[in-house]
Amino acid sequence: MDDILIAPSHNALVVRPHISITAEEREEILRSVEYNAFAFPAALLTCDYLSDSGTSAMTDVQWAAMLRGDESYGRNSGYYCILDAFRDVFERGEAREYLFRDVLAGLADSGFYRDKFLKAHDGGFVNGGPMQLMRPNFFIVPQGRCAEALLFGTLGEIARGSGQASQPGKSGRDDITNMKPALISNGFFDTTGANALAAGFELHTFTQPGLMDPFPARLVNRENPFKGNLDIAAASAFLSQPDNASRVALILLTITNNWAASQPVSMANIRAASTLAKEYNIPLFFDACRFAENAKLIHDFEPGYGGNSIAAIVQEMFTFADGFTISLKKDGLANMGGALCFRDGGLFASKFGPDVGVRLKERQIMCFGNDSYGGMSGRDLMAAAVGLYEVTKENYLESRVGQVRSFAQKLVARGVPTLLPPGGSAVFLDMDRFFEGCGRSYAEFAALGFTLELLREYGIRAMEAGPYGWEWDKPGQTAQHKDSIPNLVRFAVPRNIMTDQHIDYTVQAIAKLFERRDTIPAVRIVRGKELLMAQDTRRF
Structure with missing residues (x-):
């Protein structure tokens, strides 16, 4: 195996001694x-x-940001910071605006709030200003499994006929209400699968074959077969069977694939999954808990991406998604936090109805609290917002x-x-x-x-x-x-x-x-x- 010299990325400032035990x-x-x-x-x-999950040591910038958080019930500063952090990290690529820095430095005045935080945004994963009130599409929750419960619980209700049915797709059917709804994934982690099953979904896992195949140790630093990929051929064969496509609510890509030994998913596979999803009029969602690590492995091993920045790779990855859930306790470097979001005006809203965001918001408020905090403290919101920047360095x-x-x-x-x-x-x-x-x-x-x-x-x-x-x-x-x-x-x-x-x-x-x-x-x-x-x- 080749030796690669990696410079330390941080210094330790606080230590916790162990307790002696036999x-x-x-x-x-x-x-x-x-x-x-x-x-x-x-x-x-x-x-x-x-x-x-939630076991990370946060950075000094995150700890500093926590002191700038506030615990107001409605629209605390952390709410605005985390919304714009999501726009920066998942949409803007290298054109980030880093609005949290003004809050952290105490420079955010009334003009800043009017011109920046309250600015209207739409068409992406995080509507802003009045658009988030009119068409909510971003939902804060305490952790990733809460986002899964929120998403699957709401879609389960719709699939059972208590809400807006889907629009017709390639399958030729005009609803998903008369058969057991299903989800396709490259791998359901245990909590993901349990939440989906509890909501009434049938699960179909199509992981790329070869997870346990031997891989030469001498190539670990040089190559990666992306064993976490979705098996596109198997998923396509399933969808081509009569009535299957009409009852599949989502294709869920887990990046990295936590069910399949934390293996990465290639950009080529993400692109192919997106093409397959569009062919059958099915929204493509990410379980994005480890998106940054996945982007790093694409950078290191997928041809054509070695010269791209992590910010650019993340931006490209998420152009293929119609929405995603995320635990900010992983690639958010936070001890608490999660979110669900979907693309404004995209396939998800057209399939499940224009009021799907309102339904998600109602459930969010009932289960986790006001949409400004979603069960998180203002301090944790600030830590998670900053963590998204820290984790993509x-x-x-x-x-x-x-x-x-x-x-x-x-x-x-x-x-x-x-x-x-x-x-x-x-x-x-x-x-x-x-x-x-x-x-x-x-x-x-x-x-x-x-x-x-x-x-x-x-x-x-x-x-x-x-x-x-x-x-x-x-x-x-x-x-x-x-x-x-x-x-x-x-x-x-x-x-x-x-x-x-x-x-x-x-x-x-x-x-x-x-x-x-x-x-x-x-x-x-x-x-x-x-x-x-x-x-x-x-x-x-």
Whole structure:
């Protein structure tokens, strides 16, 4: 593997010392929480890779911005800052206006509010001024799964015939109300799928084949096959079948693909998905939680994009979308926040009716609060607004993606079976190869046993993202068939938190368990087997 020298992107100014604890004490605590790793106290861990959601260390500019936030119920300053941050990052490309800087510096006077924040905007993802009142299309929520619930819940009502039906498309049908509505995706994460199922949707996953195929370690720094892509041929074949297209409400592209080991989606695939969606008059939405990392991987590996800025790549990506949900707890560098938006005057509004924005706003207010804050504090709005700029800085992304890549390379050097190439946010162990020759079956949930042993012995928390996490033992609960579920363990790397010492300690611990993998215990579910959201609810 080629060595790439990556300069540090930041300095640490505050540290949090660890609490000393023995393996025996961790074992006692594990018993007390019924061996559910989600219930283990975070303060007693050495390294926590459970999630990269909301676990980032924010920048000094974000902390400064929080002091400029206000908690007014209606139209606080953070509301205006986050609206314009979305316009800057997702629409304007390199022509950003950075209006938050005037608020941060205390320079925003009455003229600034009149001329900038209250200016009419329409035609994009974020209407402004009176247009956001007349045709609302931007909705603040506490986190990404709230945006999913808001979107799928509202569309589910429409699909059941309680609202405006769709316009006719290529399918020749004029509504989606007389059959079970469906969603197509390159991969539904567990909360995404659960929200869609709860809203009455049928899920169809078409991930590009080859996720678990071997990839040469020597090419990790040079090439990327974009394993997170939507399988365009399979999705097209599904849509061409009688009545299928008429009941598909959305095509949802998850970027990066959190279901498929955080693998990126290429610009060519985004473009092809957009063409397919238009062919069948179906809106294309993004689950955009890790949009910046996806843009960085396009920059690094897709031909023709190496000379483009991250800002320009993000702008191009979102020209193909009719709307998107986002958790600002990932590529927003914030500890809280999310949003849903759709293109004003676009296919989404024409398909689901001109009042779809009003319906979404009503549900937003009922479930999360006034549209000015959507369940977020004014301080968190400011942090998230600034975070969108921070997360798209090229030196940050070089360090972020480079650390994840280095983590994977160190594991490979120790002989640990690791899915390659790594994505932008996490490293995944290939547990089929990890336990090869040990005679382990999926029903034993051996990968989950590995995560519990890693936590008990070394104080390292990771997440099983395979048969247990994707509910292999509950056929029919989700659209993913048993033979399509990857057998993985995820190490999601928190942003701006981990040092090389954390990574090296983790690599050594994993390698030690790999050496004695035949001794790792199996896991038996004793309570909650029938429940949704297995990771959070089951006990062993």
